[in-house]
């Protein structure tokens with residue numbers, strides 16, 4: 001089971017996303033269907049690439065690439081809708097592209113957020129990277145995970161204008177695809193540590209997302225401001241309109257002052273018609289006589305005929321009417337009208353010209369819904385919905401076919417004794433048009449920049465690792481070569497020296513002598529430690545070895561000082577060659593050597609005298625004299641020295657009884 005998961009974990013996790021997408025389609029709102037379809041396509045494409053890569057590349061690769069391309073096109077279109085300037089493709093054109101999407105849901109409500117669109121793009125494209133388990137993919141995966149996280153933060157904590165929120169099932173499907181990608185990338189043999197490059201580029205990405213968020217919310221605020229400005233303008237215009245109509249009503253009431261009595265029905269109809277025709281929202285203008293008080297005239301007469309002559313009994317408007325009959329302009333709140341409907345009644349006193357006596361009141365029935373409707377030009381462009389409310393009732397609502405954003409701004413407006421709430425809600429279409437493309441462009445450019453930072457650092461890191469690998473190998477190689485050279489030198493040295501005393505051996509000695517200038521005289525001296533066998537036997541071999549070394553050291557110092565070479569000849573025997581030395585000088589050096597050892601004062605086995613040496617010496621000037629002959633002659637001289645009692649130097653003049661110079665002749 002574990003092996004199966006290790007080998008096919010990514011495939012299994014991708015497959016698990018399938019039930020989430022299918023169930024999500026049935027359970028989530030139609031607004032989320034485009035997003036779910038995209039998630040499903042990405043999942044299918046990854047599945048196909050996975051299966052093709054593992055089992056049938058030849059058969060399935062073309063199919064997988066076709067699915068990928070088919071998914072890539074709508075995803076790129078969605079991304080384009082965030083970044084392409086309106087001059088290239090405006091909102092209407094984008095909306096038409098997605099017009100045929102089932103469910104009649106407008107494009108801006110269907111569209112996934114830019115963050116999720118980017119996540120889906122990354123998840124779609126990741127399987128295409130050839131160096132997938134290598135260095136390039138981890139940054140894309142990390143980016144996708146962080147962008148998803150950022151979307152969730154935006155969704156839960158910040159205002160989004162018209163982006164689809166992720167439902168749990170959609171989020172689960174995206175989470176599974178991310179995990180599948182992580183499983184695909186995970187490998188125990190992954191090359192190099194990418195940690196530093198990843199951490200650095202993620203830090204850049206986080207800064208970028210904070211910047212993007214700042215820009216985005218700034219833009220949303222600006223768009224928000226559009227709705228606020230709209231409602232402010234509308235409220236101002238309404239205020240002005242109410243003022244104008246108020247002044248018109250005052251003038252109308254005053255116009256009866258010179259009439260010298262209550263207005264006639266004809267005159268009332270004549271003047272009231274002009275006012276009603278001018279202010280379309282005035283439903284009725286009635287004259288209420290003080291006696292009764294009762295309704296004497298009303299325009300339009302046709303709809304108000306049943307009211308004529310009626311006592312005004314309504315409790316609601318008692319106060320307002322009483323105020324007017326006392327000479328004070330007043331108004332009701334929103335009241336139920338006797339002949340049906342609702343409205344606000346504004347009263348103006350009607351007086352005599354001469355006396356200030358009030359003989360009645362002019363009642364203006366205003367239909368607020370009509371008042372607001374005359375001002376609201378939003379009906380034509382569907383950009384905003386204007387609503388007028390009082391208490392819990394909506395008195396007026398402009399029609400808009402578009403889905404509205406949650407951005408709503410309201411003002412309070414007074415008409416008569418009533419407060420009305422007037423609100424403007426911007427449509428998504430309007431907000432979509434208002435939104436700047438800049439934050440999205442900054443985000444995408446930043447992502448590319450982050451990616452490049454990662455690549456630079458990653459390849460720099462890899463090159464450095466390779467370089468240090470080569471350096472290590474070089475270093476090891478150099479160490480090996482040095483070791484071998486040392487070994488070789490040791491072997492060479494051993495081939496030419498004696499290990500115990502460190503002196504040159506016979507071979508080296510022969511080569512050295514052969515290389516000498518043949519025209520110069522040379523002396524060969526054979527030296528032998530006296531009674532060495534007894535020393536060895538009685539003082540022990542280690543002491544014997546020690547004596548050998550000390551004798552060798554002293555002899556070498558003396559011979560070298562005279563320009564010669566000393567070698568170990570074998571056992572306790574040494575041989576020296578002194579070039580360019582006269583026979584007299586040679587005999588003298590021979591004596592120096594003998595004395596030198598004596599002066600070492602090495603205790604002998606019998607402790608009666610110090611260790612001594614005997615030497616046989618031969619000097620020749622003849623180039624033809626072979627070294628072996630010279631050695632033999634010196635050996636004979638040595639033999640004579642031993643016979644003569646040891647601790648002495650015997651010069652081999654007896655070889656041919658002639659001095660070397662004479663022999664040469």
Ligand SMILES: Nc1nc2c(ncn2[C@@H]2O[C@H](COP(=O)(O)OP(=O)(O)OP(=O)(O)O)[C@@H](O)[C@H]2O)c(=O)[nH]1
Pocket residue numbers: 500528529530531532533534536540541542543544545548570571572642646
């Ligand atoms: N400790 C030690 N002894 C050595 C080494 N090489 C040779 N010998 C000994 O040197 C001794 C040489 O003895 P002999 O050739 O009989 O000569 P000798 O005892 O010096 O007597 P004379 O030469 O006649 O004075 C032998 O006992 C060897 O074992 C060595 O490298 N180390």
